[in-house]
Amino acid sequence: MGILEWAISPLGQNVPIHIAWFLIWVAVIAGMAFLVVHAVYMRYFAGEKEFAGGATPAQAAQLPKRVPRHSLAARLFHWIMAAAMFTLLFTAFLPRVGVQFDWVTYHWIAGVVLTLSILFHIVHATFYMDFWSIWPDRADLEDARRRVQRFLGRTAALPRKFAKYPLENKLYHGAILLTGLAVVVTGVCMMWRVRTLFFPRNPYLFSDLTWGLMYVLHGLAGVSLITLVIVHVYFAVRPEKLPITASMIVGSMSREFYVQEHDPQRWVVEPVLDPEQGMADGD
Numbered sequence: 001m002g003i004l005e006w007a008i009s010p011l012g013q014n015v016p017i018h019i020a021w022f023l024i025w026v027a028v029i030a031g032m033a034f035l036v037v038h039a040v041y042m043r044y045f046a047g048e049k050e051f052a053g054g055a056t057p058a059q060a061a062q063l064p065k066r067v068p069r070h071s072l073a074a075r076l077f078h079w080i081m082a083a084a085m086f087t088l089l090f091t092a093f094l095p096r097v098g099v100q101f102d103w104v105t106y107h108w109i110a111g112v113v114l115t116l117s118i119l120f121h122i123v124h125a126t127f128y129m130d131f132w133s134i135w136p137d138r139a140d141l142e143d144a145r146r147r148v149q150r151f152l153g154r155t156a157a158l159p160r161k162f163a164k165y166p167l168e169n170k171l172y173h174g175a176i177l178l179t180g181l182a183v184v185v186t187g188v189c190m191m192w193r194v195r196t197l198f199f200p201r202n203p204y205l206f207s208d209l210t211w212g213l214m215y216v217l218h219g220l221a222g223v224s225l226i227t228l229v230i231v232h233v234y235f236a237v238r239p240e241k242l243p244i245t246a247s248m249i250v251g252s253m254s255r256e257f258y259v260q261e262h263d264p265q266r267w268v269v270e271p272v273l274d275p276e277q278g279m280a281d282g283d
């Protein structure tokens with residue numbers, strides 16, 4: 001049982017046509033397995049988180065009561081992208097597991113919404129947000145090394161508190177970026193295979209082999225997104241992460257949560273004159 005399905009092209013070539021659909025279940029099971037292993041680890045084995053540094057009481061007292069985290073534009077992007085992503089996953093995979101409906105039109109429309117929202121996000125993140133906040137830096141790698149050493153029972157300095165995004169979030173963003181770009185670039189090309197509002201259908205745009213490889217890449221990135229979305233939703237609903245999830249709705253988090261998890265030198269929040277009132281807009 002291979003991971004691809006093959007067919008003979010009109011020229012007699014053996015070409016891949018798409019992924020084998022059992023990979024949908026592999027992706028679902030991988031996501032569920034991660035969830036169970038992580039939940040058991042957190043419940044029975046993980047100790048209290050220990051950090052070095054962080055805000056002093058004097059610094060904390062100057063912070064706004066609600067620390068701004070996501071601007072309205074960033075939150076709108078997130079929820080529009082999430083709606084498009086769920087629509088894409090359900091329209092793509094439900095028909096493969098026996099729920100038949102006319103999925104293609106809903107699928108490419110959601111694909112266009114996802115593509116436009118990602119283009120918006122690239123411009124917004126490059127020119128209006130702190131672009132580097134989502135990329136791993138030297139301190140992340142050094143702290144990850146310290147955490148692994150301490151987990152293995154070796155002596156190592158305490159890791160620092162996080163910048164705006166912990167290393168795990170940055171790595172997740174990298175994985176979503178690669179899989180997201182793969183489905184978008186292949187998906188836009190695949191729109192020439194179906195009838196859309198934008199251009200006449202042209203299934204001869206690429207050779208059979210190129211089309212086949214494109215469908216395979218689209219499918220592989222697509223099933224990877226099943227696992228990534230399961231993992232993302234799992235973390236979003238974990239009790240200790242709820243303040244972060246809530247900040248994606250209301251835009252801010254409490255001063256106490258910020259002080260507990262974040263290093264004010266790595267994620268700078270402007271002090272305010274009246275900490276009980278002030279709240280600027282986030283990135």
Ligand code: HEM
Pocket residue numbers: 017018019085088089092093104107108110111112114115183184186187188190191192193194215216218219221222223225
């Ligand atoms: C979460 C993201 C996405 C997932 C999981 C996904 C999944 C899939 C799957 C499994 C197929 C069937 C491929 C096959 O038969 O081998 C497909 C087809 C297709 N997708 Fe996506 N896709 C995603 C994003 C996109 C995007 C962003 C676009 C457009 C910009 C798009 C446009 C298309 C088109 C036009 C087809 C071809 C339908 C056909 O040939 O009948 N997809 N997608």
